[in-house]
Amino acid sequence: MSFSAYARRVRDPALPHRRRVSALRSCVQLYRPIGFHATLSFLEEQAGSFQRDEAALLRALDALVASRLARRAELRRYAAARSAAKRRGRRSPGPDEPNPHHLRGYWYGAPGSAALHALRFWQRERRPALLPSLDPIEVRVDSCVSACLAAGGPLTPAQRQLLATAVDALDERIRPEVWRDDPAAYFRARDLLQVTRFVEIAAEAA
Structure with missing residues:
Protein backbone atom coordinates (compact mmCIF):
# COMPACT_ATOMS: atom_id res chain seq x y z
CA MET A 1 0.00 0.00 0.00
CA SER A 2 1.22 3.54 -0.73
CA PHE A 3 2.17 6.27 1.72
CA SER A 4 -0.89 8.29 0.71
CA ALA A 5 -3.23 5.34 1.30
CA TYR A 6 -1.85 4.82 4.80
CA ALA A 7 -2.10 8.56 5.46
CA ARG A 8 -5.80 8.47 4.56
CA ARG A 9 -6.27 5.72 7.13
CA VAL A 10 -4.56 7.85 9.76
CA ARG A 11 -7.02 10.64 9.05
CA ASP A 12 -10.10 8.39 8.96
CA PRO A 13 -12.14 9.06 12.14
CA ALA A 14 -14.28 5.97 11.45
CA LEU A 15 -11.34 3.67 12.19
CA PRO A 16 -10.37 2.63 15.72
CA HIS A 17 -7.53 4.75 17.09
CA ARG A 18 -5.14 1.79 17.33
CA ARG A 19 -5.59 1.10 13.62
CA ARG A 20 -4.90 4.73 12.81
CA VAL A 21 -1.72 4.59 14.89
CA SER A 22 -0.76 1.42 13.05
CA ALA A 23 -1.30 3.26 9.75
CA LEU A 24 1.02 6.06 10.92
CA ARG A 25 3.67 3.47 11.71
CA SER A 26 3.22 2.12 8.18
CA CYS A 27 3.75 5.64 6.83
CA VAL A 28 6.98 5.80 8.81
CA GLN A 29 8.05 2.44 7.38
CA LEU A 30 7.84 4.08 3.95
CA TYR A 31 9.38 7.43 4.92
CA ARG A 32 11.74 7.42 7.90
CA PRO A 33 14.27 10.25 7.54
CA ILE A 34 16.15 9.45 10.76
CA GLY A 35 15.32 5.76 11.04
CA PHE A 36 12.07 4.03 11.95
CA HIS A 37 12.18 4.17 15.75
CA ALA A 38 13.90 7.55 15.96
CA THR A 39 11.36 9.02 13.52
CA LEU A 40 8.46 7.79 15.65
CA SER A 41 10.15 9.17 18.74
CA PHE A 42 10.74 12.55 17.08
CA LEU A 43 7.12 12.72 15.94
CA GLU A 44 5.97 12.10 19.50
CA GLU A 45 8.31 14.81 20.76
CA GLN A 46 6.96 17.24 18.17
CA ALA A 47 3.26 16.32 18.23
CA GLY A 48 2.54 14.77 21.61
CA SER A 49 1.35 11.32 22.65
CA PHE A 50 -0.19 10.15 19.38
CA GLN A 51 -0.65 6.66 20.80
CA ARG A 52 -3.59 7.98 22.83
CA ASP A 53 -4.55 11.42 21.51
CA GLU A 54 -6.22 11.96 18.13
CA ALA A 55 -5.10 15.58 17.78
CA ALA A 56 -1.51 14.52 18.44
CA LEU A 57 -1.85 11.72 15.89
CA LEU A 58 -2.94 14.18 13.22
CA PRO A 93 27.39 17.36 -11.14
CA GLY A 94 30.28 19.21 -9.55
CA PRO A 95 31.97 17.74 -6.45
CA ASP A 96 30.50 20.46 -4.21
CA GLU A 97 27.01 20.28 -5.71
CA PRO A 98 24.69 18.76 -3.07
CA ASN A 99 22.68 15.80 -4.26
CA PRO A 100 19.47 15.28 -2.24
CA HIS A 101 19.43 11.63 -3.30
CA HIS A 102 22.54 11.13 -1.16
CA LEU A 103 21.29 12.95 1.93
CA ARG A 104 21.03 10.42 4.73
CA GLY A 105 19.33 11.24 8.01
CA TYR A 106 18.06 14.63 6.83
CA TRP A 107 14.65 15.81 8.06
CA TYR A 108 13.39 18.45 5.68
CA GLY A 109 11.94 21.38 7.59
CA ALA A 110 13.73 20.59 10.86
CA PRO A 111 17.14 19.11 10.05
CA GLY A 112 18.97 20.31 13.15
CA SER A 113 16.39 19.42 15.77
CA ALA A 114 15.72 16.04 14.15
CA ALA A 115 19.45 15.23 13.99
CA LEU A 116 19.89 16.15 17.66
CA HIS A 117 16.90 14.01 18.56
CA ALA A 118 18.37 11.11 16.59
CA LEU A 119 21.64 11.49 18.50
CA ARG A 120 19.87 11.53 21.86
CA PHE A 121 17.87 8.49 20.77
CA TRP A 122 21.08 6.74 19.71
CA GLN A 123 22.78 7.48 23.01
CA ARG A 124 19.80 6.14 24.93
CA GLU A 125 18.79 3.13 22.80
CA ARG A 126 21.69 2.07 20.58
CA ARG A 127 24.93 3.22 22.17
CA PRO A 128 25.11 0.44 24.81
CA ALA A 129 25.02 -2.18 22.05
CA LEU A 130 27.32 -0.39 19.62
CA LEU A 131 29.99 0.70 22.06
CA PRO A 132 30.83 -2.16 24.43
CA SER A 133 34.54 -1.93 23.71
CA LEU A 134 37.30 0.65 23.69
CA ASP A 135 37.71 0.70 19.93
CA PRO A 136 39.41 4.07 19.31
CA ILE A 137 37.21 5.00 16.35
CA GLU A 138 34.02 4.17 18.23
CA VAL A 139 35.24 6.17 21.22
CA ARG A 140 36.00 9.08 18.87
CA VAL A 141 32.47 8.98 17.45
CA ASP A 142 31.01 8.84 20.95
CA SER A 143 33.07 11.87 21.94
CA CYS A 144 31.79 13.84 18.93
CA VAL A 145 28.20 12.90 19.74
CA SER A 146 28.57 14.04 23.35
CA ALA A 147 30.18 17.32 22.27
CA CYS A 148 27.46 17.97 19.70
CA LEU A 149 24.66 17.32 22.19
CA ALA A 150 26.30 19.39 24.92
CA ALA A 151 26.62 22.37 22.56
CA GLY A 152 23.23 21.94 20.92
CA GLY A 153 24.85 21.27 17.56
CA PRO A 154 27.98 23.38 16.98
CA LEU A 155 31.42 21.77 16.94
CA THR A 156 34.79 23.43 17.42
CA PRO A 157 37.34 23.17 14.60
CA ALA A 158 39.20 20.53 16.59
CA GLN A 159 36.01 18.53 17.07
CA ARG A 160 35.19 18.80 13.37
CA GLN A 161 38.65 17.43 12.56
CA LEU A 162 38.13 14.59 15.02
CA LEU A 163 34.82 13.77 13.35
CA ALA A 164 36.39 13.86 9.89
CA THR A 165 39.09 11.39 10.87
CA ALA A 166 36.45 9.09 12.35
CA VAL A 167 34.45 9.23 9.11
CA ASP A 168 37.55 8.40 7.06
CA ALA A 169 38.33 5.42 9.28
CA LEU A 170 34.75 4.14 9.13
CA ASP A 171 34.73 4.48 5.35
CA GLU A 172 37.65 2.07 5.31
CA ARG A 173 35.59 -0.38 7.35
CA ILE A 174 32.74 -0.58 4.87
CA ARG A 175 34.79 -1.69 1.89
CA PRO A 176 33.38 -4.72 0.03
CA GLU A 177 36.06 -7.02 1.37
CA VAL A 178 35.00 -6.18 4.94
CA TRP A 179 31.46 -7.19 4.09
CA ARG A 180 32.73 -10.51 2.77
CA ASP A 181 35.06 -11.21 5.69
CA ASP A 182 33.09 -9.80 8.63
CA PRO A 183 29.47 -8.71 7.94
CA ALA A 184 28.92 -7.79 11.60
CA ALA A 185 31.84 -5.34 11.52
CA TYR A 186 30.54 -3.91 8.24
CA PHE A 187 27.07 -3.19 9.66
CA ARG A 188 28.57 -1.82 12.86
CA ALA A 189 30.68 0.65 10.88
CA ARG A 190 27.74 1.54 8.66
CA ASP A 191 25.57 2.32 11.68
CA LEU A 192 28.29 4.49 13.17
CA LEU A 193 28.67 6.34 9.87
CA GLN A 194 25.00 7.23 10.08
CA VAL A 195 25.61 8.59 13.58
CA THR A 196 28.42 10.78 12.25
CA ARG A 197 26.02 12.03 9.59
CA PHE A 198 23.59 13.14 12.30
CA VAL A 199 26.44 15.00 13.99
CA GLU A 200 27.33 16.72 10.70
CA ILE A 201 23.73 17.76 10.08
CA ALA A 202 23.27 19.08 13.62
CA ALA A 203 26.53 21.02 13.39
CA GLU A 204 25.69 22.48 9.97
CA ALA A 205 22.19 23.52 11.05
CA ALA A 206 23.37 25.28 14.21
Whole structure:
Protein backbone atom coordinates (compact mmCIF):
# COMPACT_ATOMS: atom_id res chain seq x y z
CA MET A 1 0.00 0.00 0.00
CA SER A 2 1.22 3.54 -0.73
CA PHE A 3 2.17 6.27 1.72
CA SER A 4 -0.89 8.29 0.71
CA ALA A 5 -3.23 5.34 1.30
CA TYR A 6 -1.85 4.82 4.80
CA ALA A 7 -2.10 8.56 5.46
CA ARG A 8 -5.80 8.47 4.56
CA ARG A 9 -6.27 5.72 7.13
CA VAL A 10 -4.56 7.85 9.76
CA ARG A 11 -7.02 10.64 9.05
CA ASP A 12 -10.10 8.39 8.96
CA PRO A 13 -12.14 9.06 12.14
CA ALA A 14 -14.28 5.97 11.45
CA LEU A 15 -11.34 3.67 12.19
CA PRO A 16 -10.37 2.63 15.72
CA HIS A 17 -7.53 4.75 17.09
CA ARG A 18 -5.14 1.79 17.33
CA ARG A 19 -5.59 1.10 13.62
CA ARG A 20 -4.90 4.73 12.81
CA VAL A 21 -1.72 4.59 14.89
CA SER A 22 -0.76 1.42 13.05
CA ALA A 23 -1.30 3.26 9.75
CA LEU A 24 1.02 6.06 10.92
CA ARG A 25 3.67 3.47 11.71
CA SER A 26 3.22 2.12 8.18
CA CYS A 27 3.75 5.64 6.83
CA VAL A 28 6.98 5.80 8.81
CA GLN A 29 8.05 2.44 7.38
CA LEU A 30 7.84 4.08 3.95
CA TYR A 31 9.38 7.43 4.92
CA ARG A 32 11.74 7.42 7.90
CA PRO A 33 14.27 10.25 7.54
CA ILE A 34 16.15 9.45 10.76
CA GLY A 35 15.32 5.76 11.04
CA PHE A 36 12.07 4.03 11.95
CA HIS A 37 12.18 4.17 15.75
CA ALA A 38 13.90 7.55 15.96
CA THR A 39 11.36 9.02 13.52
CA LEU A 40 8.46 7.79 15.65
CA SER A 41 10.15 9.17 18.74
CA PHE A 42 10.74 12.55 17.08
CA LEU A 43 7.12 12.72 15.94
CA GLU A 44 5.97 12.10 19.50
CA GLU A 45 8.31 14.81 20.76
CA GLN A 46 6.96 17.24 18.17
CA ALA A 47 3.26 16.32 18.23
CA GLY A 48 2.54 14.77 21.61
CA SER A 49 1.35 11.32 22.65
CA PHE A 50 -0.19 10.15 19.38
CA GLN A 51 -0.65 6.66 20.80
CA ARG A 52 -3.59 7.98 22.83
CA ASP A 53 -4.55 11.42 21.51
CA GLU A 54 -6.22 11.96 18.13
CA ALA A 55 -5.10 15.58 17.78
CA ALA A 56 -1.51 14.52 18.44
CA LEU A 57 -1.85 11.72 15.89
CA LEU A 58 -2.94 14.18 13.22
CA ARG A 59 -0.15 16.61 14.14
CA ALA A 60 2.37 13.78 13.85
CA LEU A 61 1.09 12.83 10.42
CA ASP A 62 1.13 16.46 9.28
CA ALA A 63 4.77 16.80 10.39
CA LEU A 64 5.77 13.64 8.54
CA VAL A 65 3.85 14.62 5.40
CA ALA A 66 5.38 18.12 5.41
CA SER A 67 8.91 16.69 5.55
CA ARG A 68 8.16 14.18 2.82
CA LEU A 69 6.63 16.83 0.54
CA ALA A 70 9.61 19.12 1.10
CA ARG A 71 11.98 16.31 0.15
CA ARG A 72 9.99 15.49 -2.98
CA ALA A 73 10.02 19.17 -3.97
CA GLU A 74 13.81 19.28 -3.47
CA LEU A 75 14.24 16.18 -5.62
CA ARG A 76 12.18 17.82 -8.38
CA ARG A 77 14.27 20.99 -8.18
CA TYR A 78 17.46 18.96 -8.36
CA ALA A 79 16.21 16.99 -11.37
CA ALA A 80 15.28 20.20 -13.17
CA ALA A 81 18.66 21.77 -12.37
CA ARG A 82 20.53 18.70 -13.60
CA SER A 83 18.49 18.61 -16.83
CA ALA A 84 19.32 22.28 -17.46
CA ALA A 85 23.00 21.65 -16.72
CA LYS A 86 23.10 18.71 -19.12
CA ARG A 87 21.62 20.85 -21.88
CA ARG A 88 24.54 23.23 -21.29
CA GLY A 89 26.99 20.36 -21.64
CA ARG A 90 27.63 19.59 -17.94
CA ARG A 91 26.96 15.86 -17.86
CA SER A 92 28.07 15.29 -14.27
CA PRO A 93 27.39 17.36 -11.14
CA GLY A 94 30.28 19.21 -9.55
CA PRO A 95 31.97 17.74 -6.45
CA ASP A 96 30.50 20.46 -4.21
CA GLU A 97 27.01 20.28 -5.71
CA PRO A 98 24.69 18.76 -3.07
CA ASN A 99 22.68 15.80 -4.26
CA PRO A 100 19.47 15.28 -2.24
CA HIS A 101 19.43 11.63 -3.30
CA HIS A 102 22.54 11.13 -1.16
CA LEU A 103 21.29 12.95 1.93
CA ARG A 104 21.03 10.42 4.73
CA GLY A 105 19.33 11.24 8.01
CA TYR A 106 18.06 14.63 6.83
CA TRP A 107 14.65 15.81 8.06
CA TYR A 108 13.39 18.45 5.68
CA GLY A 109 11.94 21.38 7.59
CA ALA A 110 13.73 20.59 10.86
CA PRO A 111 17.14 19.11 10.05
CA GLY A 112 18.97 20.31 13.15
CA SER A 113 16.39 19.42 15.77
CA ALA A 114 15.72 16.04 14.15
CA ALA A 115 19.45 15.23 13.99
CA LEU A 116 19.89 16.15 17.66
CA HIS A 117 16.90 14.01 18.56
CA ALA A 118 18.37 11.11 16.59
CA LEU A 119 21.64 11.49 18.50
CA ARG A 120 19.87 11.53 21.86
CA PHE A 121 17.87 8.49 20.77
CA TRP A 122 21.08 6.74 19.71
CA GLN A 123 22.78 7.48 23.01
CA ARG A 124 19.80 6.14 24.93
CA GLU A 125 18.79 3.13 22.80
CA ARG A 126 21.69 2.07 20.58
CA ARG A 127 24.93 3.22 22.17
CA PRO A 128 25.11 0.44 24.81
CA ALA A 129 25.02 -2.18 22.05
CA LEU A 130 27.32 -0.39 19.62
CA LEU A 131 29.99 0.70 22.06
CA PRO A 132 30.83 -2.16 24.43
CA SER A 133 34.54 -1.93 23.71
CA LEU A 134 37.30 0.65 23.69
CA ASP A 135 37.71 0.70 19.93
CA PRO A 136 39.41 4.07 19.31
CA ILE A 137 37.21 5.00 16.35
CA GLU A 138 34.02 4.17 18.23
CA VAL A 139 35.24 6.17 21.22
CA ARG A 140 36.00 9.08 18.87
CA VAL A 141 32.47 8.98 17.45
CA ASP A 142 31.01 8.84 20.95
CA SER A 143 33.07 11.87 21.94
CA CYS A 144 31.79 13.84 18.93
CA VAL A 145 28.20 12.90 19.74
CA SER A 146 28.57 14.04 23.35
CA ALA A 147 30.18 17.32 22.27
CA CYS A 148 27.46 17.97 19.70
CA LEU A 149 24.66 17.32 22.19
CA ALA A 150 26.30 19.39 24.92
CA ALA A 151 26.62 22.37 22.56
CA GLY A 152 23.23 21.94 20.92
CA GLY A 153 24.85 21.27 17.56
CA PRO A 154 27.98 23.38 16.98
CA LEU A 155 31.42 21.77 16.94
CA THR A 156 34.79 23.43 17.42
CA PRO A 157 37.34 23.17 14.60
CA ALA A 158 39.20 20.53 16.59
CA GLN A 159 36.01 18.53 17.07
CA ARG A 160 35.19 18.80 13.37
CA GLN A 161 38.65 17.43 12.56
CA LEU A 162 38.13 14.59 15.02
CA LEU A 163 34.82 13.77 13.35
CA ALA A 164 36.39 13.86 9.89
CA THR A 165 39.09 11.39 10.87
CA ALA A 166 36.45 9.09 12.35
CA VAL A 167 34.45 9.23 9.11
CA ASP A 168 37.55 8.40 7.06
CA ALA A 169 38.33 5.42 9.28
CA LEU A 170 34.75 4.14 9.13
CA ASP A 171 34.73 4.48 5.35
CA GLU A 172 37.65 2.07 5.31
CA ARG A 173 35.59 -0.38 7.35
CA ILE A 174 32.74 -0.58 4.87
CA ARG A 175 34.79 -1.69 1.89
CA PRO A 176 33.38 -4.72 0.03
CA GLU A 177 36.06 -7.02 1.37
CA VAL A 178 35.00 -6.18 4.94
CA TRP A 179 31.46 -7.19 4.09
CA ARG A 180 32.73 -10.51 2.77
CA ASP A 181 35.06 -11.21 5.69
CA ASP A 182 33.09 -9.80 8.63
CA PRO A 183 29.47 -8.71 7.94
CA ALA A 184 28.92 -7.79 11.60
CA ALA A 185 31.84 -5.34 11.52
CA TYR A 186 30.54 -3.91 8.24
CA PHE A 187 27.07 -3.19 9.66
CA ARG A 188 28.57 -1.82 12.86
CA ALA A 189 30.68 0.65 10.88
CA ARG A 190 27.74 1.54 8.66
CA ASP A 191 25.57 2.32 11.68
CA LEU A 192 28.29 4.49 13.17
CA LEU A 193 28.67 6.34 9.87
CA GLN A 194 25.00 7.23 10.08
CA VAL A 195 25.61 8.59 13.58
CA THR A 196 28.42 10.78 12.25
CA ARG A 197 26.02 12.03 9.59
CA PHE A 198 23.59 13.14 12.30
CA VAL A 199 26.44 15.00 13.99
CA GLU A 200 27.33 16.72 10.70
CA ILE A 201 23.73 17.76 10.08
CA ALA A 202 23.27 19.08 13.62
CA ALA A 203 26.53 21.02 13.39
CA GLU A 204 25.69 22.48 9.97
CA ALA A 205 22.19 23.52 11.05
CA ALA A 206 23.37 25.28 14.21
